[in-house]
Amino acid sequence: MNKIRVAFFAEILAEDFDGAVRTMYQLINRIDTARFEYLFIYGSGPDNIGTFDTFRVPHINIPVNAGYSLALPKRVKAQLNQKLKEFAPQVIHISTPSYLGNFALSHAESNRLPVLTIYHTHFISYVDYYFKYTPFLISPIKKRIAKGHKSFYNRCNKIYVPSTSIQQELAVMGVMESRMQLWKRGIDTQLFNPVNRDKRVIERLTGNQNPTIMFASRLVWEKNLETLIAIYEKFRERGKQVNFLIVGDGSARQVCEKRMKTAIFTGKVNHHHLASLYASADVFLFPSVSETYGNVVAEAMASGLPCVVADGGGSKDFVAHGKDGFRCSPYDANDYVEKLETLLNNKPLAHHFATECIKHISQLSWAALAKTYFDDISLLVEPKVAPVTITTTLKPHAHLITSFLSARL
Numbered sequence: 001m002n003k004i005r006v007a008f009f010a011e012i013l014a015e016d017f018d019g020a021v022r023t024m025y026q027l028i029n030r031i032d033t034a035r036f037e038y039l040f041i042y043g044s045g046p047d048n049i050g051t052f053d054t055f056r057v058p059h060i061n062i063p064v065n066a067g068y069s070l071a072l073p074k075r076v077k078a079q080l081n082q083k084l085k086e087f088a089p090q091v092i093h094i095s096t097p098s099y100l101g102n103f104a105l106s107h108a109e110s111n112r113l114p115v116l117t118i119y120h121t122h123f124i125s126y127v128d129y130y131f132k133y134t135p136f137l138i139s140p141i142k143k144r145i146a147k148g149h150k151s152f153y154n155r156c157n158k159i160y161v162p163s164t165s166i167q168q169e170l171a172v173m174g175v176m177e178s179r180m181q182l183w184k185r186g187i188d189t190q191l192f193n194p195v196n197r198d199k200r201v202i203e204r205l206t207g208n209q210n211p212t213i214m215f216a217s218r219l220v221w222e223k224n225l226e227t228l229i230a231i232y233e234k235f236r237e238r239g240k241q242v243n244f245l246i247v248g249d250g251s252a253r254q255v256c257e258k259r260m261k262t263a264i265f266t267g268k269v270n271h272h273h274l275a276s277l278y279a280s281a282d283v284f285l286f287p288s289v290s291e292t293y294g295n296v297v298a299e300a301m302a303s304g305l306p307c308v309v310a311d312g313g314g315s316k317d318f319v320a321h322g323k324d325g326f327r328c329s330p331y332d333a334n335d336y337v338e339k340l341e342t343l344l345n346n347k348p349l350a351h352h353f354a355t356e357c358i359k360h361i362s363q364l365s366w367a368a369l370a371k372t373y374f375d376d377i378s379l380l381v382e383p384k385v386a387p388v389t390i391t392t393t394l395k396p397h398a399h400l401i402t403s404f405l406s407a408r409l
Contacts, residue, residue: 003037004381007089009104011059011071011096013045016271018218019295020120023185024095028052030370036377039087041080043071043100055083057100071100081107089113090381095120097152105155114380115156116373118183122166124149125290125313129222150174158376162293163314183373186366187298191271194304194358196279205245205264211344212243214281214305216274216296219250223288224310230333231285231340232260238337242344247277278303283343283350289313289330301325302361306353308339324356 012018015025028049031038038052043059057076059069073080084107092108094101094117101117108115124145131137153159153175160183161167171177202212213235217223232244244263246256257265269277278284284300284307291297294315300307301318309315311327319325326339343350 003033003035004091004378005037005039005087005089006091006093006377007039007041007084007087007104007107008093009095009100010040010042011044011098011100012069013040013042013049015046019185019293020095022295023118023120026186026366027370027373030367030374032374036374039083039089041083041100041104044069053087055080070098073100073103077103091116091377093117093377094156097149102152105152109155114158116158116160116376116380117153117156118160119153119162119166119170119292122169122290122292122313124169126222129290146173154179157380160373163317165317166292166314181376183369184364185293185295185298186369187302187361187364188366189302189362192275192278192299192302194279194354196276196303198276198280201276201280202243202245205266206243208241208243210241210243211282212245212280213283213285213340213344214245214247214277214300215285216247216278216300217286217288219246219248219253219256221252222290224290224330225252225256227287227310227331227333227336228285229256229259231287231336232263234333234337235340236262240341245277245281247274274299275303278305281305283308283340285336285340286310286315287328287330287336288315291315294318298361298364301357304354304358306343306350306357308336308343318360320356320360324353324360 010024012021013024014021016022040049040052040054041057042054043057048054057071057073057080059071062068062070090113092104092113092115094104094115105115107113124142127138127141127145131141149170150173153170156179159175159180161170161180162184164182167180167182170180203209206212215228219225235242244260246260246263246265247269249268253265278300284297284305286294286297286307286309288294289310289312291313294313297307297309297315297318301324307319307325309319309325309327310330312330316327319327321327328335328339343353
């Protein structure tokens with residue numbers, strides 16, 4: 001049986017780097033090498049990815065977000081074209097509408113190859129944060145990003161989107177609904193599980209037995225950290241004896257520590273420690289509206305931790321308001337405080353939410369999602385699937401988002 005050859009393009013493939021890369025590795029680690037042959041083309045990442053063929057593209061770091069980088073395929077255009085010619089892919093997988101993503105899309109069009117892409121990062125949601133000091137630029141930049149997304153994604157055969165909210169937003173931008181497919185994210189319920197509950201884990205960090213409100217994410221301003229800080233301040237003003245546990249690291253950490261003086265900052269932790277913290281805290285707080293999916297919300301819910309989240313972005317799709325958690329007006333600190341206090345003061349309700357959370361998340365299976373992906377890859381190479389034939393040239397719109405090409409959750 002001839003193997004199906006897939007060229008997989010991604011900016012970053014450093015395992016466990018962020019939610020987007022973890023999603024990619026859920027697929028990478030499930031590749032059936034008897035059916036598929038993959039070529040991985042990426043900027044930042046390991047020297048090798050299993051036994052698969054790889055091609056490293058020069059990349060530059062993005063100053064506003066430490067650790068994130070942008071691949072520059074033009075620097076190795078001749079070598080990359082030769083590599084692709086030798087590999088002769090039948091399907092192109094694209095992770096990001098960046099310079100590398102546009103290079104991959106152009107190659108696919110030139111060679112009449114089908115394209116599958118996963119929508120990992122909701123770039124347009126970052127504009128308000130990165131251009132808050134130049135508000136006159138926000139509207140035109142959003143319009144240009146929306147136009148770029150419409151042009152880029154409408155040239156792909158299949159677009160996996162993580163939530164109905166994101167699907168609706170892309171449709172408003174003009175992305176064809178017929179090309180979008182709802183493809184959520186799985187969760188490792190063996191790792192993220194209520195069985196990990198151990199209050200001593202929290203007590204060792206806090207030094208007390210007060211209720212603990214947990215937040216987990218990269219500490220960057222587009223995660224709506226200003227609202228997080230405002231919530232903390234309101235609890236302090238009311239004299240409430242609660243712990244704020246902040247899990248994660250990022251460029252905004254130092255400022256957050258100064259403004260949340262009594263909060264506990266753990267920095268980045270490994271998955272097993274994170275699973276234990278989720279299961280042992282009392283409520284999960286997540287005000288971010290910039291998520292395409294919100295992996296941390298799924299992890300918290302799988303751990304039996306009731307959630308109070310922003311009613312915005314992909315994260316809100318997890319929470320059925322009043323059934324397994326609360327959704328709040330995204331920037332209204334008082335709304336969050338009210339819902340948090342309700343859960344902290346009403347143990348039966350918190351227990352009910354926790355039970356419903358576990359039921360909800362247990363339906364998400366990486367095995368099933370991976371099967372869908374590999375089945376779709378196979379279908380894309382069948383003759384009955386028409387290849388992309390559009391030949392119009394799209395100038396990469398990555399230069400519009402270079403300054404905030406960061407989050408992938």
